[in-house]
Amino acid sequence: MAKTLSIWASLMAYEEDYTEEPDGIDQRILIGGAVVGVIILIAAVFLFFPGSENSELTVKVENAESQGLWKAQVKIIGLEETLLSSTDRFGRTTFLDVPLGQEIKIEASGSGFEKAVKNITLTQGKETVTLKLIANLENQAHIKTITFVGPSGVRLEGELITVDLSCSTGMLLDESIQQVSTGFLDVEVPSGCGTLLANVNATGYEPGNYSLNETQIVRLQELITEKGTAKITVKDSEGRFLDGIEVSITDSFGISTGNKEFTSFGEARFSLDSGSYKAFAFDPAAEHTPAEKIFSISPNNQTSISLIMEEVSLGSIKAKAISKSSSAEISNALITIENPSGEKISQEFTEDFVEFPITEEGTYKLVATAEGFIISEEIEVDSDNATGVYELKLAPCTPSTCGLLKIIVKDEDNIPVSNVRVGLIEPETGFFLQEYGLKYTNGEGITSFAGLESGTYAVIAQKYPAQGTSDSFEVIQDTDTEIEVELFIGEGTIVVETIDSREKAIPFGFAEFLNSDGTSLGRLPLDAEGKGTLVTKADKKVFVRVEAEGYTNYTSRLFQVYPNEINTINAEMQKEILGDSPKIEFIGLFNEINSPVNGLNAGKTFKARFKISVPTESEYEQLGVFFRVGEERLVEKDDVYIERINAPTTSIMKGKTYTPPLGEREDEDNLTNNEAKWAVAVWDETVQGIYDVELEINVKDSTTPAKYLPIFYRVFAINGNGEVLRDPFDSELGTGEETSVKQGLYAETYEKGYNENAIEECFEDFCYSERLLDIKEGLFIHSPFDVRIFGNYQLEFSITNNSETIHDNAEIRIMNSVNGVFPDESLNIQSYSIVNADSQEFSSGNETFELPSVSLGDFRQNKTINALFDLRPEELGNTALLVQIVSDNQLVFERFVSFNSVRREDLDVTVLPEVLPAFTEFDLNVSVMLFEEDDDFEAVNDAMVRVERITP
Numbered sequence: 001m002a003k004t005l006s007i008w009a010s011l012m013a014y015e016e017d018y019t020e021e022p023d024g025i026d027q028r029i030l031i032g033g034a035v036v037g038v039i040i041l042i043a044a045v046f047l048f049f050p051g052s053e054n055s056e057l058t059v060k061v062e063n064a065e066s067q068g069l070w071k072a073q074v075k076i077i078g079l080e081e082t083l084l085s086s087t088d089r090f091g092r093t094t095f096l097d098v099p100l101g102q103e104i105k106i107e108a109s110g111s112g113f114e115k116a117v118k119n120i121t122l123t124q125g126k127e128t129v130t131l132k133l134i135a136n137l138e139n140q141a142h143i144k145t146i147t148f149v150g151p152s153g154v155r156l157e158g159e160l161i162t163v164d165l166s167c168s169t170g171m172l173l174d175e176s177i178q179q180v181s182t183g184f185l186d187v188e189v190p191s192g193c194g195t196l197l198a199n200v201n202a203t204g205y206e207p208g209n210y211s212l213n214e215t216q217i218v219r220l221q222e223l224i225t226e227k228g229t230a231k232i233t234v235k236d237s238e239g240r241f242l243d244g245i246e247v248s249i250t251d252s253f254g255i256s257t258g259n260k261e262f263t264s265f266g267e268a269r270f271s272l273d274s275g276s277y278k279a280f281a282f283d284p285a286a287e288h289t290p291a292e293k294i295f296s297i298s299p300n301n302q303t304s305i306s307l308i309m310e311e312v313s314l315g316s317i318k319a320k321a322i323s324k325s326s327s328a329e330i331s332n333a334l335i336t337i338e339n340p341s342g343e344k345i346s347q348e349f350t351e352d353f354v355e356f357p358i359t360e361e362g363t364y365k366l367v368a369t370a371e372g373f374i375i376s377e378e379i380e381v382d383s384d385n386a387t388g389v390y391e392l393k394l395a396p397c398t399p400s401t402c403g404l405l406k407i408i409v410k411d412e413d414n415i416p417v418s419n420v421r422v423g424l425i426e427p428e429t430g431f432f433l434q435e436y437g438l439k440y441t442n443g444e445g446i447t448s449f450a451g452l453e454s455g456t457y458a459v460i461a462q463k464y465p466a467q468g469t470s471d472s473f474e475v476i477q478d479t480d481t482e483i484e485v486e487l488f489i490g491e492g493t494i495v496v497e498t499i500d501s502r503e504k505a506i507p508f509g510f511a512e513f514l515n516s517d518g519t520s521l522g523r524l525p526l527d528a529e530g531k532g533t534l535v536t537k538a539d540k541k542v543f544v545r546v547e548a549e550g551y552t553n554y555t556s557r558l559f560q561v562y563p564n565e566i567n568t569i570n571a572e573m574q575k576e577i578l579g580d581s582p583k584i585e586f587i588g589l590f591n592e593i594n595s596p597v598n599g600l601n602a603g604k605t606f607k608a609r610f611k612i613s614v615p616t617e618s619e620y621e622q623l624g625v626f627f628r629v630g631e632e633r634l635v636e637k638d639d640v641y642i643e644r645i646n647a648p649t650t651s652i653m654k655g656k657t658y659t660p661p662l663g664e665r666e667d668e669d670n671l672t673n674n675e676a677k678w679a680v681a682v683w684d685e686t687v688q689g690i691y692d693v694e695l696e697i698n699v700k701d702s703t704t705p706a707k708y709l710p711i712f713y714r715v716f717a718i719n720g721n722g723e724v725l726r727d728p729f730d731s732e733l734g735t736g737e738e739t740s741v742k743q744g745l746y747a748e749t750y751e752k753g754y755n756e757n758a759i760e761e762c763f764e765d766f767c768y769s770e771r772l773l774d775i776k777e778g779l780f781i782h783s784p785f786d787v788r789i790f791g792n793y794q795l796e797f798s799i800t801n802n803s804e805t806i807h808d809n810a811e812i813r814i815m816n817s818v819n820g821v822f823p824d825e826s827l828n829i830q831s832y833s834i835v836n837a838d839s840q841e842f843s844s845g846n847e848t849f850e851l852p853s854v855s856l857g858d859f860r861q862n863k864t865i866n867a868l869f870d871l872r873p874e875e876l877g878n879t880a881l882l883v884q885i886v887s888d889n890q891l892v893f894e895r896f897v898s899f900n901s902v903r904r905e906d907l908d909v910t911v912l913p914e915v916l917p918a919f920t921e922f923d924l925n926v927s928v929m930l931f932e933e934d935d936d937f938e939a940v941n942d943a944m945v946r947v948e949r950i951t952p
Contacts, residue, residue, distance in 0.1 A: 054097040055122040060130045061091045061108045063191040065141055068092065069133065070170045071722065071737065072110040078103060086722045089172055089621050098122055106131065111169075112139035112192060135191035144196060146185045147217045150205070150419045152440040155183040156220065159418045159443030161202045162517045166651040166684065168194035168668070170622060170718075183443065187212075195671055197651045201517035204419060204463065204539050207558065209645075209652035209681075211671040222419065223541065225464060225560055228297035228593065230270040231304040232279050234263050236288065241266025242309060245281050245288070252276040253460055254432035255423050264701070269603065271592060272297045273464045281307045282345065286316035286357040290345065301593060314358035317386045321349045321368040321376070324393040333370035335392060336435040340364065340383075346434045353389045368392035369435050374401055374451045374477075397451050403479040405449040409441050409461045409468070411489050411539075416445025420463045420487060424449065427458040427472035453477060461485045465538065465563055490563030492538040498530035498546055498554070498571045505530035506573055509548030516541045516558055518649040538563040543648040545687075546571040552616060553689030557646040576616050577688065581725035582623060583613040584715035586752050586862045598760040598767065602703040605643070605696065608752075612691040612715050620717040623686040627695050628678040628712040628749065633658055635677040639703040639756070642676040646694035650681040660746035664738075667745060678745075686717075699756065706771050706780035707756040708796065712749040728839040748839050752864050753798050762802055766885075766893050770797040779946060785899045786940070787873050795869045799885070799893065800862065801837075807859040810887035814867075815850035817882045820894075823849040826875035827899060837863040856885070873901035 061072040068091020076083035076095055079102070085093040098104065100122050106129060109115045113133035120129060135141070146163075148156045158181055165176050171193055178185060189196050196212040205220040212218075230249070234242045247268040249259045252275065261268035263281075280292045288309035295305050321333035335354050336346040340362025347354040349368070358364070361383045368376040373394035381390060395401070409420045420441040424433045439447040441461075454477045459470040468487040475481055494513060498506040511532045513521040521542065524532040536542070538561045546554040554571040561567065577583075587609040591597050600606060612625060625647065630638035635656045645652055654676035657667050667678075681693070699709065716726045723735035730748040737744050753769075754760075760767040772781045773794040787793055801807065812834065816827040829851065833843040838857030856865060873879070878900050885893035910927040924947065928940040 053100050055100050055124060056126045057095045057098045057122060058126075058128040059085075059087075059093055059095070059106060059108065060128060061087050061093075061110065061116075062130060062132050063113070063135060063141075064132060065190045066132075067171060067174070067190050067192075069110050069113070069192050070172075072108055072113075072133070075107040077105040077107060088720065088722070089170065100124075108133060110192065112136050112194075133192075139191055141191045142189050144187045144189050144212060145216060146187060146198070146212060148180070148183050148185070148200070148202075149217060149219050150440060150442075151220065151222050152419070153219070154440060154442050156202065156418060156443040157181075157183040158416070158445075159183070159202055161185075161200060162519075164199040164201075164517065164649075164651075166197045166199075166682075167192075168197060168651075168653055170682075170684075172684075181443070195653065195668065197653060199517070199649070199651060201515065202418075204417065207516035207541060207648075209650070210673050211653060213671060220419075223464075223560060225273055225562070226299040226594065227271045227273055228299055229302040230272055230277070230279065230295065230297060231302060232261075232263075232268045232270070232281070233304070233306045234266050234268070234281050234291070235306065235308055237308060237310050242283075242288065244285070245283055245309070247307075248280050248282070250278045250280065250432075251462075252278075253423075253425065253430065254278070254434070255421070255438065255460065255462070256434070271605075274299050279305060279307060280345075281309060283309065283312075283357065284355070286355045287312055289357055289359045299593070312357045312359075314361065314383060315386055316358055317356045317364055317366070317381055317390070318353040318388070319349075319356075319366050319368075319379075319390040319392060320353045321370060321392050321394060324395040330368075330370050330373070330394060333368050333373075333392075333394065334435060334437055335366065335368045338365040338367075344434055358383045358386060366390055366392060367435050368394060369437065369451065370394055372397055372450070375435065375453055400478055402450045403452070403475065403477055403481060405452055405457075405475060406480065406482045407439075407441075407447050407449070407459055407461075408482070408484045409445045409447075409487050410484065411466075411487050416443075417441065417463060417487050417489075418443045418445060420445070420447075420461045422447050422459060422461050422485075424452075425458050425460050425469075427456055432460070433457075459483055459485050461487050463487060466490065489537060489539050491535050492561035492563055493566045494534045494536065494542060494544070494559070494561065495566055495568045496524075496526065496532045496544055496546060496571060497568060498526060498548060498573060500551070500573060500575070503572075506548045506551060509546055509551070511571075512545045512547075514543055514545065514648070516543070516648060536561060538565075544569050544571070546573065547689075548573060551575060552577055552614075553687050555648070555687070555689065555691045557692045557694045558648050571690075573690065574613075577613050579615045580618070580719075581727055581729075582615070582618070582620075582715045582717050583727045584625065584713060584750070585611045585613070585860075586711075586713065586750070586864075587611055588862070589754075598762060599756075599758055599769075600640070600699050600709050600754040601757055602639075602699050603701040605698050607646075608695045608697065608711055610693045610695070610713060612693055614686060614688045614691070614717075616688050618686075618688055618717070618719075620686050620719055622682055622684060622718045624680055624682040624716050625693055626678070626680050626712075626714050626716065626745075626747075626749065628658060629697055629710070630677065631708065631710065633677075635672075635675050638677065639700050639707050640709045641698055641700075642679050643696040643698050645679055645681045646696070647681045647683075647691070649685075650683055652679060652681045654679040661742040664743040664745045703756050705757050708753060708771070709756055710751050710753040712751050714747060714749045716747070750839055750863070751835065751866055752800075753796075753866055755796075760798075760800070765801070765803040765805065767800040767802045768797065768895060770795065770897065772796075777946060783898075785897070787899050787901050789873050789876055789901045789903055791873060793871045793873075795871055795881070795897065796867065797883070797897070798864050798866045799883075800864045801859050802861070804861050805887075806861075807856060807885070807887040807892070810856040810859055810885055810892070811853040812856055812865065812867075813851070813853050813882075813884045813886060815882055816879060818878065818880050818896075820882055820884075820896075824879050825849045826873065826877070826879045826901070827881060828872045828874050829881075830870040830872055832870070833868045835866045837865060853886075859887075873899060876901050876903065 059074050061069045070089050072087040087093045103121045106118045108131040116131040160181050163178050198210045201207050234245045245263040249257045259270050276296050278294050282290050291307040291309045321330045333349045337356045338344045364381045366379040376392040376394050409417050422439045424436050441447045452475050458472045461468045466487045466489045468485050470485045496511040507528045509526045512523040513534050526532045541558040543558050544556045551573040554573050559567050590607045592605040629640045632638040655667050655678050656672045657670045658677050728748045732742050755771045760769040775792040816824045831845045834854050835841050836857040837859040842854045881897040883895045908929040912925045926945050
């Protein structure tokens with residue numbers, strides 16, 4: 001560069017000399033030629049001798065299949081300082097100002113690959129060097145064959161299935177989206193892919209995300225619809241709850257829904273689509289008569305019914321299914337009994353025999369069916385002479401003995417419908433012929449029955465919410481028959497309403513309606529009220545992406561389309577989202593019927609909803625959200641688990657174990673498609689704006705009261721520089737993928753905690769929940785808290801901002817006080833831990849009666865503060881723990897947690913009977929009295945009583 005400047009300066013000086021003393025036209029021409037020559041010389045200097053004498057070096061790191069490797073580490077060695085970088089999504093990284101003419105060594109490495117090294121000398125201003133990494137044995141490319149089956153396990157041949165494939169490592173696949181109709185898909189998994197993930201979509205089935213390392217058979221599920229709940233209580237004639245009773249549900253045609261539960265504490269629960277049903281209770285021990293009752297279900301509501309079962313006094317009938325030729329038992333045969341009143345009950349035969357109670361006097365009829373066999377001959381049994389085990393003999397089907405009934409189901413557009421439940425009914429009565437069971441159509445809408453008796457039948461076809469029935473037809477036992485049934489699906493309506501943060505309509509935007517696989521149904525302009533309406537076939541789930549000038553985009557979660565029903569999607573949009581990092585906000589908790597709730601309960605399903613905000617100026621390589629539930633390491637040992645994430649067009653990975661801070665390899669080896677401890681959903685293509693995300697979780701039936709059930713969550717994004725931007729921020733990881741002491745899977749999270757069956761108290765601005773553990777007894781105590789002097793207790797509480805007010809200049813103050821002014825010094829705080837709204841922890845193990853003020857961070861709507869205290873009462877009588885929140889020098893929250901400290905000797909416990917009788921049911925009566933003044937005792941309400949067996 002200095003050389004160039006010198007030449008230019010000489011030229012300018014020469015030009016000035018010429019200007020002062022011109023010497024005619026010939027000299028001017030001569031000088032002009034000289035100027036041109038100098039310019040050419042300058043260009044040559046720039047071209048062949050750049051002033052910096054440096055090069056721009058691009059290094060591309062590939063696997064053996066020539067696919068770029070993301071996040072590979074590249075080193076340039078041989079310079080004054082070693083240069084370090086990581087590759088982008090295409091496997092490239094660029095180094096500037098690398099000296100020309102100097103030999104350098106390039107090293108490239110990646111997880112699961114051997115290191116590659118290349119020595120080069122740069123000779124050009126821009127160069128690209130490619131290094132290929134050799135995969136370790138367990139990371140090598142391979143072919144994987146995926147089989148797709150329906151809910152019944154039948155391969156989906158003829159069904160168009162769209163599969164969006166992705167790699168857990170983020171590697172970009174050459175052909176990520178594929179479509180098949182054979183029920184099979186062969187995939188070439190490249191080296192470095194990690195776990196192969198699949199987002200699977202097919203019309204009429206629930207969209208699903210699958211880890212294909214765990215299984216190569218993908219079972220698609222029926223569409224999940226808005227359901228109601230049926231609570232069935234079963235008692236005997238004396239009003240006592242009956243356990244172990246089989247409760248099943250049939251629809252209005254008497255067709256089983258497939259739901260079957262056994263009562264526990266006399267109760268069974270079912271989640272059902274709207275409609276009319278019959279609950280049927282059956283005692284497998286044949287000690288009680290069956291009971292049934294008709295009821296109705298509506299979406300998002302619960303129906304409770306009670307069934308009374310009488311004790312059996314007439315005996316029972318036993319039966320088994322055997323082969324007519326060999327007398328061998330035929331397992332999985334269906335045995336049906338018809339009572340004298342014409343009512344039928346069916347049981348599946350597995351071994352030995354099935355048993356039916358005799359509920360009335362008269363003649364009973366037994367018959368058996370099995371796949372591949374002719375229906376058995378009917379056996380009549382007199383209730384007065386029901387002895388032994390009746391054998392129902394079945395003969396195998398042959399072409400000459402069993403005709404085939406082929407059933408084809410199509411919709412109103414003459415398109416075959418898969419996964420339709422098909423049964424046979426009596427044309428005159430409409431009764432379901434349960435002895436022939438149920439079948440499901442394949443991808444071509446076809447199913448079949450074999451072994452039918454000659455007679456007149458009709459077909460009923462069901463796939464919620466559609467249903468169809470054929471005309472009656474004749475079947476001849478050794479002749480094939482073909483029937484076609486129309487299933488009318490109908491149309492549903494989706495309405496989009498756009499509003500701003502003040503709930504004011506945003507006019508003249510656009511709403512794009514998309515299938516679950518991301519294919520567009522259409523893009524509609526919104527009117528002056530910010531509304532748009534789409535009518536579409538009710539056989540799918542859809543989501544919507546909304547845009548409006550001057551506002552950020554909005555992407556909804558998936559919604560099911562129902563026939564003749566309206567789905568309304570409220571899209572709240574913002575003017576601008578500032579910052580570099582995405583943000584996540586907990587919106588609320590909803591039960592299985594979509595009503596907002598403030599707590600978790602055993603045996604129930606819940607949906608936690610979140611809002612993700614992506615900054616307006618952001619450009620991310622990848623956007624993701626992480627969820628975890630419970631406190632145990634293994635999902636099998638926890639009381640809560642993740643069922644699914646509702647986040648359209650994401651790749652989802654779920655794990656069964658969680659082993660912080662360095663157990664990522666182990667945890668990613670324990671992936672699952674079922675009950676999960678944690679889950680990650682990732683968008684590879686992102687747009688700025690708001691994303692609506694839903695997490696579905698289940699609380700196990702066995703969960704103990706007051707059990708702590710936390711939900712952990714965070715959002716993250718990877719920018720073009722390979723930096724990981726997280727909310728909340730992790731001080732250990734910063735913007736890195738991992739460090740020597742912590743891996744990215746275990747990055748900091750927000751926490752929203754619930755105690756089983758404990759409801760948050762929600763006031764106008766805040767929600768509050770608490771629980772107290774008696775450490776010695778291992779029991780949670782109900783408020784008001786009666787505690788032992790010098791006992792050890794653990795108090796947990798959480799406070800959630802329930803308003804739109806942002807408390808970003810707030811602190812929490814806590815002390816032992818009964819008047820709010822002075823410390824009481826009777827309740828010793830032995831240690832504490834407080835996690836603020838930014839997930840920062842403040843803790844101490846020093847004993848005190850008053851805590852220093854703790855900053856709450858960015859305490860905005862739906863964010864939570866969690867606190868944990870080890871307490872010891874040191875004086876008798878009443879005291880309290882005072883909790884205050886001060887925001888901008890104003891007291892905005894105050895709570896006195898009251899304690900009453902007593903001596904163990906002040907409690908008088910009486911137990912009757914004093915001697916417990918053996919092998920006899922009896923009532924154990926416990927009376928608890930508290931000593932008061934004047935030698936008087938007062939009854940203690942809500943005392944927690946624990947009974948322990950102390951002798952074997």
